[in-house]
Amino acid sequence: MGGGQNFPSREASKEKEIVLCTLPWPEERAKKGIEELKKEFKNVDVHYFHSKYENGKVAAIDVPEDVMKRASYLATLFWLPPSPSCIPNVKVIQFFSAGTNHVAKHPIYTDSKIPLCSANGVHGPQIAEWVIMMDLVQSHNYVNLWELQKKKEWKQGAGMQVSDRVGKRVGILGYGSIGRQVARVAKAMGMDVIAYTASPRNTPESKKDRGYIVPGTGDPDGIFPSAWYSGTRKEDVHEFLKQEIDLLVVAVPLTEVTTHFLSTDEFELLHKSKSRRAGTYVANIARGQCIDQEALITALEKGQISGAALDVTDCEPLPADDPLWNAPNVLITPHVSGSSDVYADRAFQVLIENIKREKSGGTLVNEVNRKRGY
Structure with missing residues (x-):
């Protein structure tokens, strides 16, 4: 209606939530899933890091400390930060694997209450x-x-x-x-x-x-x-x-x-x-x-x-x-039966569903019972 200083809207000034992805594919391979994630949630930024698992060992990746601290959701297959304190704002960790036994002794598994969800069903x-x-x-x-x-x-x-x-x-x-x-x-x-x-x-x-x-x-x-x-x-x-x-x-x-x-x-x-x-x-x-x-x-x-x-x-x-x-x-065969050209796409569907449910207070899909181990 004229005059005065223009202030950004409350929504526009709201900081976007970070979805931190540390996954074993080049980002291009996960492009479809990332696009669907951004389409579903307008207020998210995806920070993607290509993690690698070579000869039975997780290769180190350099995830900036500020990204870890700001992240609201973590999507991973085998990489985790050293301790829960590294990801103080993470609401859900979505594993892109069927099981979580490979991290059962990790401090995030044993000492935190962050919900852990598997990708059970995509395989x-x-x-x-x-x-x-x-x-x-x-x-x-x-x-x-x-x-x-x-x-x-x-x-x-x-x-x-x-x-x-x-x-x-x-x-x-x-x-x-x-x-x-x-x-x-x-x-x-x-x-x-x-x-x-x-x-x-x-x-x-x-x-x-x-x-x-x-x-x-x-x-x-x-x-x-x-x-x-x-x-x-x-x-x-x-x-x-x-x-x-x-x-x-x-x-x-x-x-x-x-x-x-x-x-x-x-x-x-x-x-x-x-x-x-x-x-x-x-x-x-x-x-x-x-x-x-x-x-x-x-x-x-x-x-x-x-x-x-x-x-x-x-x-x-x-x-x-x-x-x-x-x-x-x-x-x-060398642990390849779960491989598929649409694996990443399906796993992102589980992630999207769990972000929806976390935001609405619903029951998460495939949440791991830490006492049972699955």
Whole structure:
């Protein structure tokens, strides 16, 4: 209306919130997620740092102290500042990994109350494909056929002993987001699915998936398993393993309870339950320590199981002289089953959802229970 000094509006003068990203991709690879984040929240600035994990070690990155102190949200895979005091204003830490066991001894985990959230749910499609791929490689004798191709040999007999998947049973040890997508694909192939969880799932409500779900995937209502087993006692796990399982998928989080979840007794039990048929094929996409590696090698050598597909080992990288490399009927990949060209995009969706919920006072997606370890 004329005259007087022009003052900035209260909104315009408000300092933007910082979303600090320390992620293992060049910023260009995360461009789509960053754009969606800025589109959803007009009052945020994204400070992006490319972190690297090389040969089992986190490479140092230089995050300015003032950025850490001003940050409201932290998105990371494995990098954390030295202590909670470095990030006094962070409201949520969003990990871009399925688990947080790799930081379980960090002061931010043990000594702070900053909510920690995982990216559980973003890995389901690609890891389920890896599991099914490995199972088919085994059941269709593809390794032998590939070796023949390299030698330019045409031997039909090498490919005749095929075991198709219809009517076979997949036992999913840890029926989370990954296990639920394995179940969806397995059911489409005509397989029977049985599930194991630590706590009981006795009601339709308790069987629902409350985490992040890639649209059109998984088992949101928990309807695929023909039977559901639960309990943390050894007897409870053994009851599940007795069910003549053709494909056993290890998908539990790594905790004190699940360390060496499968060992000598468990492999012997699997063998006994499948003694009249081809043995159980074991696929581990959890953590290497969930399986007693020495016991696994023995089980492979004795033929107690038909084989193993391992995307994780104890330790990583697996040393060149480790006997696991030469164990019979084993396929090993270097912890890559979760890789996907849309991984970052999906993980940013979880981050965006959790910022929304933090701002509205809602329940966070995939918040880690520090006592349980997941």
